[in-house]
Amino acid sequence: xxxxxxxxxxxxxxxxxxxxxxxxxxxxxxxxxxxxxxxxxxxxxxxxxxxxxxxxxxxxxxxxxxxxxxxxxxxxxxxxxxxxxxxxxxxxxxxxxxxxxxxxxxxxxxxxxxxxxxxxxxxxxxxxxxxxxxxxxxxxxxxxxxxx
Amino acid sequence: xxxxxxxxxxxxxxxxxxxxxxxxxxxxxxxxxxxxxxxxxxxxxxxxxxxxxxxxxxxxxxxxxxxxxxxxxxxxxxxxxxxxxxxxxxxxxxxxxxxxxxxxxxxxxxxxxxxxxxxxxxxxxxxxxxxxxxxxxxxxxxxxxxxxxxxxxxxxxxxxxxxxxxxxxxxxxxxxxxxxxxxxxxxxxxxxxxxxxxxxxxxxxxxxxxxxxxxxxxxxxxxxxxxxxxxxxxxxxxxxxxxxxxxxxxxxxxxxxxxxxxxxxxxxxxxxxxxxxxxxxxxxxxxxxxxxxxxxxxxxxxxxxxxxxxxxxxxxxxxxxxxxxxxxxxxxxxxxxxxxxxxxxxxxxxxxxxxxxxxxxxxxxxxxxxxxxxxxxxxxxxxxxxxxxxxxxxxxxxxxxxxxxxxxxxxxxxxxxxxxxxxxxxxxxxxxxxxxxxxxxxxxx
Numbered sequence: 001x002x003x004x005x006x007x008x009x010x011x012x013x014x015x016x017x018x019x020x021x022x023x024x025x026x027x028x029x030x031x032x033x034x035x036x037x038x039x040x041x042x043x044x045x046x047x048x049x050x051x052x053x054x055x056x057x058x059x060x061x062x063x064x065x066x067x068x069x070x071x072x073x074x075x076x077x078x079x080x081x082x083x084x085x086x087x088x089x090x091x092x093x094x095x096x097x098x099x100x101x102x103x104x105x106x107x108x109x110x111x112x113x114x115x116x117x118x119x120x121x122x123x124x125x126x127x128x129x130x131x132x133x134x135x136x137x138x139x140x141x142x143x144x145x146x147x148x
Numbered sequence: 149x150x151x152x153x154x155x156x157x158x159x160x161x162x163x164x165x166x167x168x169x170x171x172x173x174x175x176x177x178x179x180x181x182x183x184x185x186x187x188x189x190x191x192x193x194x195x196x197x198x199x200x201x202x203x204x205x206x207x208x209x210x211x212x213x214x215x216x217x218x219x220x221x222x223x224x225x226x227x228x229x230x231x232x233x234x235x236x237x238x239x240x241x242x243x244x245x246x247x248x249x250x251x252x253x254x255x256x257x258x259x260x261x262x263x264x265x266x267x268x269x270x271x272x273x274x275x276x277x278x279x280x281x282x283x284x285x286x287x288x289x290x291x292x293x294x295x296x297x298x299x300x301x302x303x304x305x306x307x308x309x310x311x312x313x314x315x316x317x318x319x320x321x322x323x324x325x326x327x328x329x330x331x332x333x334x335x336x337x338x339x340x341x342x343x344x345x346x347x348x349x350x351x352x353x354x355x356x357x358x359x360x361x362x363x364x365x366x367x368x369x370x371x372x373x374x375x376x377x378x379x380x381x382x383x384x385x386x387x388x389x390x391x392x393x394x395x396x397x398x399x400x401x402x403x404x405x406x407x408x409x410x411x412x413x414x415x416x417x418x419x420x421x422x423x424x425x426x427x428x429x430x431x432x433x434x435x436x437x438x439x440x441x442x443x444x445x446x447x448x449x450x451x452x453x454x455x456x457x458x459x460x461x462x463x464x465x466x467x468x469x470x471x472x473x474x475x476x477x478x479x480x481x482x483x484x485x486x487x488x489x490x491x492x493x494x495x496x497x498x499x500x501x502x503x504x505x506x507x508x509x510x511x512x513x514x515x516x517x518x519x520x521x522x523x524x525x526x527x528x529x530x531x532x533x534x535x536x537x538x539x540x541x542x543x544x545x546x547x548x549x550x551x552x553x554x555x556x557x558x559x560x561x562x563x564x565x566x567x568x569x570x571x572x573x574x575x576x577x578x579x580x581x582x583x584x585x586x587x588x589x590x591x592x593x
Contacts, residue, residue, distance in 0.1 A: 040298030
């Protein structure tokens with residue numbers, strides 16, 4: 001068998017307002033990460049960040065894409081959507097602030113914890129947003145020793 | 149190797165694929181016409197026992213002869229035993245146990261009363277990771293160890309009612325009889341194999357105080373005809389409605405008296421809820437009761453009665469009983485009194501261990517390239533999840549192939565295609581003739 005580079009990719013399209021499938025990407029990611037010898041807390045952090053990013057696309061965007069690449073020492077995740085962008089980024093980063101629709105809130109989403117949760121669970125977090133869409137770039141490092 | 153109560157009866161196994169498809173842990177493969185259980189992955193939930201049409205999957209319990217080794221024998225009936233009888237009368241059932249060779253009984257429902265009390269105390273102290281996950285179902289605890297290691301810290305660090313009852317029953321018997329601890333035998337009457345395994349491979353304690361486990365079915369057979377003919381039932385029943393209600397799903401959660409608790413039963417449902425908890429979606433929940441069997445313990449694979457009927461009986465029975473358990477009635481002073489049970493001993497002395505059974509390799513780089521290979525192999529498989537290869541899904545076969553535990557020709561479709569290709573090739577070759585015999589080459593010349 002040919003020699004393969006030691007990284008593993010996951011690519012998923014995420015549809016807007018598809019609350020029912022919400023969590024599919026993070027479930028798939030979790031299944032993958034459990035096959036690696038990673039501390040449980042790291043797995044949890046990766047999955048929480050992934051889940052929140054996935055739900056953001058479902059709740060707020062017109063649809064998007066998540067690509068995840070796992071390396072021996074880190075996880076890189078890009079969540080890209082096609083609009084409408086985040087109006088007030090500073091506010092969006094505050095816990096409890098949400099612009100989720102009535103529909104999303106009725107489903108139990110929109111607690112305003114999405115972006116703060118992602119920031120808290122990743123080692124690198126970047127957000128680019130404009131009317132044409134939002135791109136989140138996230139990294140979780142595996143080697144850094146951390147308790148919580 | 150690991151001990152498991154749930155095992156294969158080789159003679160009865162016909163190598164069909166019913167159990168491999170139903171196993172929630174994907175822990176069974178058919179090899180050499182027999183459904184082998186992978187020890188590292190099995191959680192003793194008993195789904196395979198229910199799925200097997202040939203009764204080849206069984207839960208091993210102890211032989212009745214084990215009783216002979218002890219001078220004083222105590223029966224520990226799980227409260228699910230009560231649900232097996234029509235209009236159950238607990239005193240009659242317990243008295244009947246004294247007629248089949250036991251010298252004493254200690255209701256596990258009483259142990260459940262105590263554990264309920266301690267659970268409330270623990271949760272009210274407020275320093276536990278939420279939601280607190282019940283540790284009473286050993287199959288669920290094993291599931292967490294294998295599939296949800298990040299939730300190990302959420303599991304309530306208290307003994308099961310069975311273990312609590314065994315400890316307290318031995319203490320009491322020692323005092324009563326003056327015998328040595330090792331001469332007193334404590335026998336749990338179990339609705340499932342997971343409890344048997346948890347005696348051999350204890351959870352949270354170094355050694356189990358339970359000396360043997362008999363199946364609820366076998367005990368039912370021995371006492372069923374006696375129960376209704378007991379003229380003077382002894383007043384043995386001491387447990388409250390809380391302890392008895394543990395026999396059915398929802399009973400333990402109700403016993404915590406917490407408004408913000410839920411119960412989930414059936415191993416697949418438990419997996420779904422644990423997945424959500426792992427994503428941090430249920431942090432506002434205080435307590436989760438999780439039972440591997442539908443209906444709770446009365447739905448265990450070693451029970452006799454239909455679990456829905458038994459649930460209803462337990463419900464009605466417990467509603468007629470006293471609300472407060474003896475521990476609840478005890479005053480603070482009494483609880484620390486020497487003569488009363490030492491409740492601190494019922495906390496775990498050992499923490500849970502994370503299992504690495506799901507890991508492909510301890511080297512992350514190697515595991516990542518194995519995952520790539522698994523994806524490559526999976527693309528070549530038909531995706532029917534037919535089970536003919538002996539693995540439950542094409543995905544598991546792909547994993548087994550990459551781990552070196554199976555070959556691609558274990559797949560009947562790949563094998564058939566290969567034979568087809570070979571046949572074509574043979575046919576092509578058969579049509580070829582050496583130039584000295586052939587006609588067409590001459591024309592070309």
